[in-house]
Amino acid sequence: MTTDYVPPVQKGFGQLVDSVFLLLLVYCSLLAPLLLKAPDKPPEAQTAKTQVSWRELGQNPAMEAQWRKLGYDAEQAKPIITTRFDYQIEPVSLIVTALVIVGYFGFVLRVSDRQYRQVIAEKFGE
Known part of the structure; x- marks a missing residue:
């Protein structure tokens, strides 16, 4: 059974x-x-504030227009543009x-x- x-x-x-x-x-x-992750390095101290242009950041007029639509000026966009993503393992x-x-x-x-x-x-x- x-x-x-x-x-x-x-x-x-x-x-x-x-x-x-x-x-x-x-x-x-x-x-x-x-x-x-290791702590980020402190931001570099700026002794004299210099005016940053869109051209120095490698942005053309179309890119500049898009940044402005997002509410950024060249000074505000600089850290975003110049800081590269870290893809290290x-x-x-x-x-x-x-x-x-x-x-x-x-x-x-x-x-x-x-x-x-x-x-x-x-x-x-x-």
Whole structure:
């Protein structure tokens, strides 16, 4: 006589804990690079305020018009135009993120293996 297999059901509280844990891991992995980033250098002191022109900033008349539509003058736009985005990869952040992902993958693999073996044992008996 064979009985139908009924898999164990995870309770709602367990699902909530799993969801919150995953959300926390994602949040921490996204926040960690910001927390580990070196503080920005203080702005350079300007002894004499010089007038900046759009031409010095490499902006043509069409670009200037767009900046003005956004409410910027040349002085206000200068830090935005002259500051370049930093696309450098930070090794510590990369390693921490990789370790979190690999660790979680290993955890899921071990738990899945254990559950798979349990199902096989229940279904076919050892």
